[in-house]
Amino acid sequence: MRLLICNDDGVHSPGLATLAELARPFGDVTVVAPEGERSSSGHAISSSIPLRCRASKAVGGCPAYRVNGTPADAVALALHLWRDIDVVLSGLNAGLNLGPAAWHSGTVAAARQATLNGVRGIALSVPATVEGDDTRLRPWVQVVLSTLLEAPDAPALVNVNFPREPRGVMWTRASAEGYDGRIIPGRDADGREIYWFRIEPVAGVDDQADRWAVEQGWVSMTPIALDVTDEEALATARLTRPLDTVRAAQVSRPVSSGEEAARVREDEIQPPVHPVVPTS
Numbered sequence: 426m427r428l429l430i431c432n433d434d435g436v437h438s439p440g441l442a443t444l445a446e447l448a449r450p451f452g453d454v455t456v457v458a459p460e461g462e463r464s465s466s467g468h469a470i471s472s473s474i475p476l477r478c479r480a481s482k483a484v485g486g487c488p489a490y491r492v493n494g495t496p497a498d499a500v501a502l503a504l505h506l507w508r509d510i511d512v513v514l515s516g517l518n519a520g521l522n523l524g525p526a527a528w529h530s531g532t533v534a535a536a537r538q539a540t541l542n543g544v545r546g547i548a549l550s551v552p553a554t555v556e557g558d559d560t561r562l563r564p565w566v567q568v569v570l571s572t573l574l575e576a577p578d579a580p581a582l583v584n585v586n587f588p589r590e591p592r593g594v595m596w597t598r599a600s601a602e603g604y605d606g607r608i609i610p611g612r613d614a615d616g617r618e619i620y621w622f623r624i625e626p627v628a629g630v631d632d633q634a635d636r637w638a639v640e641q642g643w644v645s646m647t648p649i650a651l652d653v654t655d656e657e658a659l660a661t662a663r664l665t666r667p668l669d670t671v672r673a674a675q676v677s678r679p680v681s682s683g684e685e686a687a688r689v690r691e692d693e694i695q696p697p698v699h700p701v702v703p704t705s
């Protein structure tokens with residue numbers, strides 16, 4: 426099995442080395458990670474700067490490379506350069522990625538990028554407080570890796586979160602209740618108003634979801650879908666406001682053609698920036 430290890434904490438993160446080391450018994454491991462920390466960068470890609478992949482010092486005894494981009498950039502580039510990757514592991518992130526955090530997490534985005542490229546992805550996050558002393562969690566990371574890597578029918582994309590002292594592993598759903606993002610006002614050194622976008626703990630979240638499981642001491646494994654369509658809302662909207670009745674009534678729907686696809690693509694990309702010519 427060929428494994429790619431990435432993260433959003435950067436190529437020098439201790440959690441990256443731990444994951445690479447623990448993944449080695451499962452196959453051939455290559456590490457490709459952002460050259461610096463890119464936490465909370467979500468699924469950003471660098472569409473306007475060229476990417477480079479440079480050899481770096483070995484990480485966890487595995488060959489390692491650093492990329493001047495985001496976690497998603499690193500994974501996409503690595504999957505282009507190494508075509509035979511079976512699974513991408515992202516982590517061990519210093520800090521949990523529960524519920525809504527999956528939207529802004531670079532750790533989850535790296536795993537999701539793998540799935541977008543048709544490769545399985547697993548995001549692994551540990552409490553920020555365990556950095557430097559992960560001895561208690563190591564056996565549980567091994568349990569998760571063997572559970573997910575050795576099962577042929579394992580989900581394509583899984584978000585795994587570890588409590589400080591696990592007592593077992595549990596399949597969970599992503600908690601959607603209780604958004605934990607908060608704007609915290611403060612002052613800079615000159616007394617001017619500034620704001621921090623912080624994650625504050627929320628209590629009373631939905632039963633059986635990832636946050637609940639970690640609170641109760643379980644390692645949480647949440648399969649994540651790429652299709653974010655709200656099926657219930659879509660069904661209701663089609664029923665109550667059937668805007669596409671004309672097309673729905675047609676026996677055969679128009680098929681997307683290469684010509685039409687190219688036209689939409691043209692509308693998606695920004696035109697090249699032209700140099701400003703000074704007028705004399």
Ligand code: MN
Pocket residue numbers: 433434463464465518519520532
């Ligand atoms: Mn991070």
